[in-house]
Amino acid sequence: MSDLDLPRLLPESLVRLLAYSPPEGGYPVRLDANECPYPPDPVILEEIRTALEDMPLHRYPDPASRDLRGAFASEFGCLAENIMAGNGSDELIGLLLWTLRGNQDKGPPVIVVPTPTFAMYSVAAQAAGYEVHEVPLGPGLAPDMEAMLQAVREKQPNIVFLSNPNNPTGTFYSKDQIHSLLDASSGLVVVDEAYGDFSGEESWISESASFSNLAVLRTLSKVGAAAIRCGFLVAGRDLLEEVNKVRFPFNLSRHTQIAGEVFLRNYQRVLSQVAATVTQRERLAMELERAGLKVFPSRGNFFLVQCDGREEALWRFLQDGGIVVKFLPRLPVAGDALRITVGAPEENDLLINRLKDYFTEGGTDA
Ligand SMILES: Cc1ncc(COP(=O)(O)O)c(C=O)c1O
Numbered sequence: 411m412s413d414l415d416l417p418r419l420l421p422e423s424l425v426r427l428l429a430y431s432p433p434e435g436g437y438p439v440r441l442d443a444n445e446c447p448y449p450p451d452p453v454i455l456e457e458i459r460t461a462l463e464d465m466p467l468h469r470y471p472d473p474a475s476r477d478l479r480g481a482f483a484s485e486f487g488c489l490a491e492n493i494m495a496g497n498g499s500d501e502l503i504g505l506l507l508w509t510l511r512g513n514q515d516k517g518p519p520v521i522v523v524p525t526p527t528f529a530m531y532s533v534a535a536q537a538a539g540y541e542v543h544e545v546p547l548g549p550g551l552a553p554d555m556e557a558m559l560q561a562v563r564e565k566q567p568n569i570v571f572l573s574n575p576n577n578p579t580g581t582f583y584s585k586d587q588i589h590s591l592l593d594a595s596s597g598l599v600v601v602d603e604a605y606g607d608f609s610g611e612e613s614w615i616s617e618s619a620s621f622s623n624l625a626v627l628r629t630l631s632k633v634g635a636a637a638i639r640c641g642f643l644v645a646g647r648d649l650l651e652e653v654n655k656v657r658f659p660f661n662l663s664r665h666t667q668i669a670g671e672v673f674l675r676n677y678q679r680v681l682s683q684v685a686a687t688v689t690q691r692e693r694l695a696m697e698l699e700r701a702g703l704k705v706f707p708s709r710g711n712f713f714l715v716q717c718d719g720r721e722e723a724l725w726r727f728l729q730d731g732g733i734v735v736k737f738l739p740r741l742p743v744a745g746d747a748l749r750i751t752v753g754a755p756e757e758n759d760l761l762i763n764r765l766k767d768y769f770t771e772g773g774t775d776a
Pocket residue numbers: 443444497498499500501528573577602604605628629630631636639640641
């Protein structure tokens with residue numbers, strides 16, 4: 411019997427990576443994953459319950475997720491043939507990387523990303539053998555477009571990933587900024603609109619028909635349906651045909667297809683929860699500042715905040731009080747920071763009160 415020779419089998423790029431490990435459950439207030447704090451509207455829940463009743467569990471689901479894509483197309487005003495559904499947008503990020511990795515004899519494929527940004531772009535890219543070229547955000551965490559454009563011209567990346575709004579900073583890229591990247595890039599520019607509904611701006615979906623090098627990502631995870639794992643890629647047909655070759659046929663369970671379709675057919679209800687979060691966001695920004703934190707302006711459902719070098723201590727203090735936020739140590743440009751998801755009003759009250767306790771108690775070590 412031989413032992414598994416992992417050192418021989420694993421690529422070096424994978425050995426360096428760490429698996430995602432969120433804190434365990436058991437905390438009453440979770441403000442660390444940018445989820446929607448409200449349970450789904452009762453109408454949505456009832457429709458899902460009814461639809462699930464007659465489900466043929468012994469049959470595979472539709473491999474092309476046709477009804478789900480149809481519902482997305484009607485809600486977002488695009489063609490179903492320009493949409494691929496994924497098991498969360500994470501899966502679609504992975505599929506794009508896998509598809510567009512080029513020919514390795516020409517050197518490793520490259521992604522360009524601003525930094526800090528959503529960590530999975532870089533993790534998934536490294537795991538797939540990419541070189542990751544990071545462009546630091548500018549002062550105040552504003553996009554540094556000169557540096558982004560220079561990186562695109564010099565590195566000729568296979569893919570540029572832009573989270574818009576950007577997780578974890580809340581930074582927003584304007585139309586002109588994204589147009590300039592599309593003009594400069596012969597690789598794919600992915601505009602990831604995971605938090606698009608919170609931005610109050612028009613989606614890039616309507617533009618995807620005009621640019622063959624633009625792909626838009628969307629997810630239901632941040633607007634109330636994180637549990638079902640349902641994301642969408644909107645892109646040109648030529649690209650989707652290639653991505654379809656590497657997509658496993660039954661990537662979305664029937665449960666996900668049904669629940670996702672119901673969410674999309676009731677998107678106005680979803681958007682009213684988004685509006686409630688946006689209202690809470692404005693209130694929370696004021697309260698966090700009043701409590702003594704530095705708050706970066708955000709177009710998402712979260713805030714990046716700082717606390718004069720006491721971020722880790724504050725994170726522990728909040729956690730000891732049952733409130734989980736995300737601690738982001740040594741972020742490029744920003745340094746240590748916390749990312750706080752906007753919660754329901756009662757959760758935000760608990761957070762603010764706990765913050766006030768922290769500063770009243772002297773606010774040093776937890
Ligand atoms: C910018 C961004 N894109 C994609 C995702 C992944 O979303 P999903 O749950 O659809 O895989 C996240 C999740 O945090 C995110 O922040």
